[in-house]
Amino acid sequence: MHNSTPDAGVRGTLTPGAVVLVVGVLCVQLGFLLSYIGAFHHPDPQRIPVAVVAPEQAADKLDALPGRPIETTVVKNEKAARDRIMERDAEGAYLMDPRGKQDTVLVASGGGGSQADAVRKTGEKAAAQEGRQAKVEDIASSGDEDFNSLTAFYLIVGWLVGGYLMASLLGITDGTRPSRPGHAVLRLAGVAVYSVLSGLGGAIIVDPALHALPGHFAALWWLGALLVFGTAAFTMALQAFFGVVGIGLAVVVFVVLGNPSAGGAFQRYMIPPFWRAIGDWIPTGAGTTAVRNIVYFSGNALATPLVVLAAWAVAGVVLLLLGSIRRREPGLALPI
Incomplete structure (x- = not known):
């Protein structure tokens, strides 16, 4: 007759890998609190x-x-x-x-x-x-259906969430690391199709559906496609090198750091220097700026945010391909 004890069950659950993941989640949670509260607890105009x-x-x-x-x-x-x-x-x-x-x-x-x-x-x-x-x-007022010009930020956040969730789903269902470069290319092709559809859906919602950002349908569509593709590609690259931990790293970059610095509720000259310094170089901030410049400023000053978004996409593609050919090392996966 097989005997089991509660202690054995606990020991089986609390593997070193599980402990590492729990500690990692706690760090991300505390980082989330620190980043948001640090950026927003005392907004003050600064030069x-x-x-x-x-x-x-x-x-x-x-x-x-x-x-x-x-x-x-x-x-x-x-x-x-x-x-x-x-x-x-x-x-x-x-x-x-x-x-x-x-x-x-x-x-x-x-x-x-x-x-x-x-x-x-x-x-x-x-x-x-x-x-x-x-x-x-x-002289460049936000629209009647766009209170305080917040729609741009929420649109970008929605696209970003779709990008890294799509990448995370592929990693969970098909392995965090492509087995070969051809496999990586197939994933990127699938993500590209998803990105075009995601960009289209977002543009439909903010333009003909809700009239929050009317009159710029095509520009917003393709901006959204670029943003979603870059986010997904970079998240897949992180997974290729770090396994499931790469999903957490993507959340740190795009959410923990990206959201407070993006210029949503409080723009860059209203937040502390650290968040002001990083905001323009993370897709969340670059995308928010690009949407506002398209809709309210006649498409001016788009070069920098578009280059930033393109750079993240290119980096994601290159790193994912490199990750797919990298020699597997023992012990890289966390035992859970």
Whole structure:
């Protein structure tokens, strides 16, 4: 008769591999909390770039405001100020009227509601300190169905989730590492088809279905396809080198680090320096910026975010192919 004890069952469950995975999950969870709370617990404007049409001394006073909320660039006229905003070289503008007491503050809420609100408040405060009035004009406002320009961020997050979930599913059902380069190519081809369909679905939802980001259907479709493909390819590459742990690493990159730094609820000049420094170089932030620039800024300043997204896709493809030919080493898999 076979005898078993509770202790034996516990020992069978608590293998070294299981303990490592539990500790890893705990670290990811705490990292998630640290990253989100660290980025968002005290949003504060920090040197938001603002174009100024005013005498040099007036710009110096704006630069010297307590806490340095804005950083000014003096331009020659209102047209130059508007151009800087639309070309994404500035987030707002302060136009001083030399013949009167009413100045104008230009904002662009399409680039993010919290940043635009900070520019507005700073401009109004600066005008009041000089005994002047300020009227506010939103020259690139977020749409009626896009509150605070948040749709871009949620669209990107949805696409990203689809990308790394698709890659994770392939890894779980078909092995985390392709057995040969041809196998890797087949996976990439399947992911490419999925990415095109995912990009199409997202574009349908935000344009004809909900009218949240209308009028840019084709551009959003192919941007989404590139984003999903790059996310999936890079996640598959991580799995090829690190096994199931690669899924966790993808979550760290795209979610734990990517979401707080992407400029969703609080844009880059409202969050601490660490998140501001990494945001533009992670697909979450690059994608969010690209969507906003397509929809609200006439497609200006798209080169950098598109190059970033393409670089992640190329890196994912190359690393996955390298992972498929890498010699298997004993002990790489976690015993669970």
